[in-house]
Amino acid sequence: MTDVRTPDAASIPVAQRRETARTHHGDTFLDPYEWLRQKDDPQVIAHLEAENAYTEARTAHLASLRETIFSEIKGRTQETDLSVPSRQGDWWYYGRTVAGKQYGIQCRAPLGSPDDWTPPELTPEVAVPGEQVLLDANIEAEGQEFFSLGSFEVSKDGGMLLYGVDVEGDERYTLKVRDLATGQNLPDEIPNTSAGASFSPDGRFVVYLTVDEAWRPDTVWLHELGTPVADDVQLFHEPDERYWVGAGFTRSDRYLVIGVGSSITSEEWLVDAADLRAAPRVVWPRVEGVEYDSDHAVVDGEDVLYILHNRDALDFELVRVAASDPTSSPTVVVAHEPGRRLLGLSTFRDFGVLAYRRDSLARLGLFDYTTSAVDELTFDEPLYAAGLGGNPEWAPPVLRLGYTSFVTPSTVYDYVVATGEKLLRKRQPVLGGYDPADYDQARVWATAHDGVRVPISLVWKRSFGTPGENERPLHLYGYGSYEHSIDPGFSVARLSELDRGVVFAVAHVRGGGEMGRQWYEDGKTMRKRNTFTDFLDCAEHLIAGGYTSASRMVAEGGSAGGLLMGAIANMRPELFAGILADVPFVDALTSILDPSLPLTVIEWDEWGDPLRSPAVYAYMKSYTPYENVRADAAYPPILAVTSLNDTRVLYVEPAKWVAALREAGADALLKCEMVAGHGGVSGRYNAWRERAYELAWLLDVLGLAEAA
Known part of the structure; x- marks a missing residue:
């Protein structure tokens, strides 16, 4: 078997050095690989294809293991x-x-x-x-290498289907409308839309969004079925490049809500659903740094809006206002409570459901319109994730809930509002004799460099012993951006590593949302380094506690979590046996300096604005992975996975990073899907094969490939 750590030097792709100067705030960076950004250049495509061929050759010895893992995933899936x-x-x-x-x-x-x-x-x-x-997506996808739905909605009367199709992976959807009585599509077809289109309650109109040159959803349109698309009415346009736009109808069908938001500021506009051509009216005028969202309810015969906001309330509070006059003095119904991060209120005719986070777990509570009391729903496991499922009806006697944990497969309950009973409707079948009792999960806490306690979630197979009692191979996952929380969740694919003795762990680092809004604030902009050091502190805690060793631990992260992977590779390469980076944001400074790139301007609230601020520029330059690759570092094996048509993290970032790593002597591999987007390949079998590929590489790095 070929050793994954001994490449054939003759076959290693070497990107040409063509230095491009980038100068800001008196600092000039000579970028040798920026030319790889030219997606239409045949030399760029040839280089990516050479990288793929090299990666395939280097991992060819894992073909049998990949097929075995794919068969395991397939065999456990109904x-x-x-x-x-x-x-x-x-x-x-x-x-x-x-x-x-x-x-x-x-x-x-x-x-x-x-x-x-x-x-x-x-x-x-x-x-x-x-x-x-x-809709049979298999028929719709015939002849396409990639297929994704961006919208799927049936009109209220059940007569029409609205759906959006992407066949490139670039998240640009063609909207189509189907008459469900005849099965035929209408002439109404709208290209180049964003995701999230919807029918009006009466079924006469379609509300959809288009994007600007930076691929930012910025305009809301109204299309009347049966009329030319050229006659569509522009309902709303947001010129400020820092804000994304979304639109949808309230569950009550009373209003169209147009939402405008950056990562720190939001604003909403209402349009009466009975008069969609009327001018939108603002709920609360935007105030820099204030986020809010609203939902409509009828309380004691009055149309009201419940507004969740963070004005002078770090972890948010819930207020009620008259829908006819949203700027009137609000009534506080759920006061701000530090450490309890309110996430949202879903309103129904007779009650609401409040989502919030406390002690790192997402929770649900039934909200009483009359008393404003919150009755929390309880679950038996110490680690779990629960949330509302699909509940399109305005006045249901039951609520559809989704539930899972690291050991409990995805579960669907109907919650009987009148009695509090949870009716089990389905638990995801896991074939092959899966027994949750064979596995266990736990939460441990690491101490960060500044004394902050950082939670770590663990899941393992019991037959290999309890982690900490004996040293085990360990797979440490992290993200830590955008206040996104990595909640407990079941994975069929993960069983293939757990059953081989690997412990799976999640480091819930700052920058995520697990521990409330302050947890997020302490891992962004000029405190972003906390994300990286938290992850390293978690790794060191697991080593010191006897859970694993540096030679038996692989790190993984994707997208902004890929930035985390690149940073920790530069900072402490000796702590890991290998690093897996999915669609990694590793050339962050170059991207955030270029306002013409997709997402850049809106990202300034997350990372800072290095274009205008020398301090932000210097801070980002100090950690952005590509520019900090070290010639003196002994990097572990690294696998970077990307997609040519990714519009969120462009393929060029990992391509440049791998070239720089290799120049520094690192054993780095690049795998680029040539027809896919940010989420990778489409189709469940393709996705299973992709994950089997990654897990086989991971097991090989951990020395478990031969035993597997």
């Missing part, structure tokens, strides 16, 4: 399956998967009666009486 039906109008809506088919099939079946709130128990491969196939 390939022909159905989702739990969700009620909307006169129909139950659900999805089917069929063995051998890459994509899902969206279906519906009629209700048994208007009072029917118990979803039918469906059986794979058995037809449902009255079943209607709405």
